[in-house]
Amino acid sequence: MYNLEELYQEVIIDHNQRPRNFGKLDSANKTAEGYNPLCGDQITLYIEFNDTVIKEIKFYGSGCAISKASASLMTESISGKKKSEAMVIFNNFRNMITKTSESKFDPDILGDLEILKGVSNFPARIKCATLAWHTLKSMLDNNDQTVTTE
Amino acid sequence: MLDINKIRNDFPILSRKINGKPLIYFDNAATTQKPISVINSLTDFYTTYNSNVHRGVHTLSMQSTDLFEEARNRVAKFINSQRSESIIWTRNTTEGINLVANAWGKKNITPGDEIVVTAMEHHSNLVPWQILAETNKAKLVIIPINDDGTLNLNNIDTIINSKTKIVSVVHMSNSLGTINPIHELCEKAHKVGAKFLLDGAQSAPHMPINVKDYDCDFLVFSGHKMLGPTGIGVLYVKPDILENMEPFLTGGEMVLEVSYEKASWNELPMKFEAGTPNIADAIALGEAIIYLEKIGMEQIREHEIELTNYALNKFEKLNNLTLFGPLDSSIRGGIFSFHSEYIHPHDLGTFLDNEGIAIRTGHHCTMPLIRSLNIPATSRASFYIYNTKDEIDYFIQSLQNAIKYFTHDK
Ligand SMILES: Cc1ncc(COP(=O)(O)O)c(C=O)c1O
Numbered sequence: 429m430y431n432l433e434e435l436y437q438e439v440i441i442d443h444n445q446r447p448r449n450f451g452k453l454d455s456a457n458k459t460a461e462g463y464n465p466l467c468g469d470q471i472t473l474y475i476e477f478n479d480t481v482i483k484e485i486k487f488y489g490s491g492c493a494i495s496k497a498s499a500s501l502m503t504e505s506i507s508g509k510k511k512s513e514a515m516v517i518f519n520n521f522r523n524m525i526t527k528t529s530e531s532k533f534d535p536d537i538l539g540d541l542e543i544l545k546g547v548s549n550f551p552a553r554i555k556c557a558t559l560a561w562h563t564l565k566s567m568l569d570n571n572d573q574t575v576t577t578e
Numbered sequence: 579m580l581d582i583n584k585i586r587n588d589f590p591i592l593s594r595k596i597n598g599k600p601l602i603y604f605d606n607a608a609t610t611q612k613p614i615s616v617i618n619s620l621t622d623f624y625t626t627y628n629s630n631v632h633r634g635v636h637t638l639s640m641q642s643t644d645l646f647e648e649a650r651n652r653v654a655k656f657i658n659s660q661r662s663e664s665i666i667w668t669r670n671t672t673e674g675i676n677l678v679a680n681a682w683g684k685k686n687i688t689p690g691d692e693i694v695v696t697a698m699e700h701h702s703n704l705v706p707w708q709i710l711a712e713t714n715k716a717k718l719v720i721i722p723i724n725d726d727g728t729l730n731l732n733n734i735d736t737i738i739n740s741k742t743k744i745v746s747v748v749h750m751s752n753s754l755g756t757i758n759p760i761h762e763l764c765e766k767a768h769k770v771g772a773k774f775l776l777d778g779a780q781s782a783p784h785m786p787i788n789v790k791d792y793d794c795d796f797l798v799f800s801g802h803k804m805l806g807p808t809g810i811g812v813l814y815v816k817p818d819i820l821e822n823m824e825p826f827l828t829g830g831e832m833v834l835e836v837s838y839e840k841a842s843w844n845e846l847p848m849k850f851e852a853g854t855p856n857i858a859d860a861i862a863l864g865e866a867i868i869y870l871e872k873i874g875m876e877q878i879r880e881h882e883i884e885l886t887n888y889a890l891n892k893f894e895k896l897n898n899l900t901l902f903g904p905l906d907s908s909i910r911g912g913i914f915s916f917h918s919e920y921i922h923p924h925d926l927g928t929f930l931d932n933e934g935i936a937i938r939t940g941h942h943c944t945m946p947l948i949r950s951l952n953i954p955a956t957s958r959a960s961f962y963i964y965n966t967k968d969e970i971d972y973f974i975q976s977l978q979n980a981i982k983y984f985t986h987d988k
Contacts, residue, residue, distance in 0.1 A: 432932045436925075441984065467924050467940055468954025490954055492922035493984060556924060 434546035435553070436493065443497035448504055453486040461574040462489075462563030464555055469495050473563050480511045492556050498544055499560035505541055511568055517541070518561055518568075524548065525557050580873060580881045586964050588613040588869075599934030602969045607752045607780060607913050607960035608938050609802045612866070616805055619865040623858040631857055632831065632848070646857050649864030650847075653812055656867050657778075657797060658788045663846040664820060666813040667855050671779040672702035674798030674813035675746070677850065678775060679706035681826040682796075682819065686773075687743055689715035694738055694745040694772075696721040696729055697950065698754055701943045703746055703777045716743070723947075727754040727903035734766060742772040746796075749781035753944040753956070754903035755886075755913035757781070760792050768793065773819070779803055782812075783962070784882055784911055786875040795819055805870060806863035810856050820846055827852035878963055882912040885961045885970065889914055892974045898981055902951065912961035915942070921984045923957040929980040935973055 453474035462471040469491035476484040485507050487499045506514040520538050523531035527548040535542055547557045559575075566575045586592050589611050594601045603611060623645070629638035631646045647662070654662040668674045683706075687693065693707045697720050711718040719737055722730045738745060745767040750757050760776060767774040775796040778787055782797075783804035789797055796819075801810040815823065825832055825843060832852040834842045843849045870878065886907040893901045899918035904910045917923070923939035930937055938958045941948040948956060959973060 432929065435928065436983075444984070465941075465945075467922075468948070469924075470954065492924035494925070550928065553924070553928060 430546070430549040435550055437543050437546065439540070439543045440493060440497040443500040444493035447487075447496055447500040449486045449500065449507070450488065451486050452488055453484060455484065456486070458567055460563050460567035462559050462566075463574055464491075464495075464559055467492065467556070469556065469559055471495070471499055471560055471563055473560070473567060475567065477511075482506055482509055482511070482514060487560065491559065492553075494544075494547060494553050494556040495559050498557045501541055501544065502560045502564065505539060506564070514564065515568060518565055521561055522558065525554055580877060580963060582964065582966055585873070588615070589964055590614060590617070592964060596934040596936070597932050602933075602935040602965075602973060604959040604961065604965070604969070604973065605936045605938050606783075606962040606965075607803070607942075607958065609808065610783065610805050610962050611964070612805055612807065613869050615869055616807065616862050616866050619862040620807065620858055623861055628858075630854055642857055645861045645864075646855070649860045652864045652867050656787070656871070657782070657812075657814060658790045659814055660790070661817055664814050664817055666815065666847045666850045667860055668798070668811040668813050669809055669856070670800040670802070670811035671700075671777060671798045672811075674796075674811055675702055675775070675777070676706050677813055677826045678796050678798075678815075679710045681823045681850070682773070683707075683710045683744070684714065685824055687711075687714040687716045690741060691716040691743040692719050692739070692741040693717070694719045694721060694742055694767075696747055696758070697723045698727075698729075698751045698756065698944060698947050699746075699748055700752055700777065700779065701945070702779075703748060703775075704946075707746060717741075721747075723754075723756075723950075726905070727751070727756045728909065729756075729758055731759075731762075734763075738763075738766045738770055738772065740770050742767065742770050744773045744775060746775040746777070748777040748779075750784065750911045750913070751903070751944075752780050752913065752960075753915050753942045753947055753958070755910045755915070756903055757785075757909045757911060760794070764793055780911060780913070783870075785879040789814055789816075801859065801863040801866065804863075805866035807859040810859035810863050812863075813850075820850075823850075825849055825852070829853055831855070873963060881963060882961060883907045885965060885967065886910055886912045888967050889959075889961075889970050889974075892970060896974075896978070899977075902956065912965075913958065914960070915956040915958045917951075917953045917956050918981060920981045923955045925984060926957050926977070926980050929983065930973070930976055933972075933976045935976060 455476045456474035458475045460473045471489035474486045485503045520533040524533040525548050544557050547553050563575050591611050627642045629642045631643040650665050651662045653665050724730045764774040773795040776794040778797050778799040782799035795816045797814040799812050802808040829852045832844050832849050834844045899916050902915045927939040940955050
């Protein structure tokens with residue numbers, strides 16, 4: 429049995445109510461869409477790259493508290509980072525959330541993102557937390573298709 | 579009045595605690611819980627009668643055949659079918675519709691024909707027709723719905739016309755709770771010479787079903803939504819249609835005589851039951867029907883109307899969410915889909931689970947319908963014979979707590 433508070437940390441509720449970097453970004457030179465058909469969650473990522481650096485990032489869409497907070501926290505954590513650095517954060521985040529025995533993550537790399545660690549105890553909600561990240565990854569991989577979690 | 583306490587005692591799972599709280603099972607539209615008599619029937623079969631059915635000369639085979647066919651007779655009576663040969667075992671509703679679309683549809687739908695369904699169909703009563711329409715070059719026509727979740731029949735006489743070959747309609751919507759006017763639609767279909775298929779997945783468990791009275795040509799439903807096990811369902815086909823239908827799956831059981839070159843088909847209903855059937859689960863479904871009939875389908879419907887009125891009343895007082903479907907319990911089953919801008923269905927589902935309450939969130943296999951409501955998903959609570967007003971109270975209270983939890987500033 430897991431405590432609800434572990435999942436819905438105050439910070440998560442706060443990011444859900446007041447998502448950071450929420451909206452469209454006119455200066456974006458890359459966009460990507462993510463979609464979870466099962467719950468209807470939808471996200472569009474807008475990034476303005478300056479060469480390989482994520483100069484500015486915004487997201488727009490609808491989703492549950494976990495997916496919204498995760499997207500919001502993601503934008504804060506990768507803003508100003510190089511693509512390669514963002515990929516390292518992605519891998520650490522995925523390892524934290526999916527919690528397999530061999531997966532390791534570095535709390536120093538994750539920073540605030542560690543707030544979402546509780547999601548790993550709620551298997552039905554893992555896809556909510558990873559939607560924004562998979563959308564980001566597809567953009568970094570230069571894949572123009574809409575990402576679905578299915 | 580049902581003796582709910584007595585009924586609840588027949589369902590072992592209802593004494594489970596979920597996250598330390600008593601289980602409130604409100605996901606009955608997805609699948610229902612099973613009474614001990616159904617559970618025992620399964621063990622009984624495997625410990626005492628287990629053997630393959632039909633053509634057996636040994637005692638076990640004869641006994642299992644008897645039980646298997648007795649269950650079929652019971653289903654026939656349950657829906658008031660004159661003949662038990664009209665009852666074909668399937669895995670579920672989905673398989674029943676696929677059987678009709680393939681065995682009847684492929685042969686009878688010709689280019690230019692029209693197939694009619696409604697805007698509130700479950701994917702299982704939509705996708706098989708989409709495919710049939712495409713392969714046989716027919717047109718799929720949709721009966722639209724009104725804002726209150728009832729069918730919009732304003733243009734029904736244009737929609738169901740001389741080109742229409744089959745009208746396939748959900749009896750009770752699993753997303754809205756709406757009970758559709760089956761007599762009227764069936765009559766309109768027959769008037770233009772079309773067949774009528776009734777999706778009884780949500781109605782057969784909750785109200786009396788009478789194929790003779792409806793005059794439907796096909797009826798499909800699932801055992802698992804009416805106290806029976808998973809993996810067993812029913813397709814009823816009117817006798818004269820059944821005689822002329824080609825087989826769906828082929829192989830053992832469904833043949834009469836086989837040479838290396840060709841085969842002739844077994845008598846009905848075996849012609850449509852290729853391979854070893856789901857014997858134990860069919861027998862257990864018979865047991866579920868015994869249980870339902872002991873309570874009485876009229877009484878079950880009455881109990882659910884009472885719960886529905888009670889819940890409608892409660893929902894009416896909530897101004898922070900939208901309830902879908904008709905507000906008149908005479909045309910609504912105990913299914914409550916709703917949406918609140920203050921809480922995402924997924925978060926609500928997790929919150930309520932923490933309170934021991936099981937509801938379903940998402941599109942409920944009716945994606946086009948949910949999309950037309952302009953929301954990403956709904957939350958759905960659905961009732962059955964073992965649910966109580968106290969449970970509804972606790973659910974409504976928890977719902978309010980959830981909205982508070984996600985909207986208040988910490
Ligand atoms: C109205 C309706 N039709 C069809 C189905 C499909 O039933 P099954 O999954 O048992 O085939 C369902 C089940 O959710 C339903 O509610």
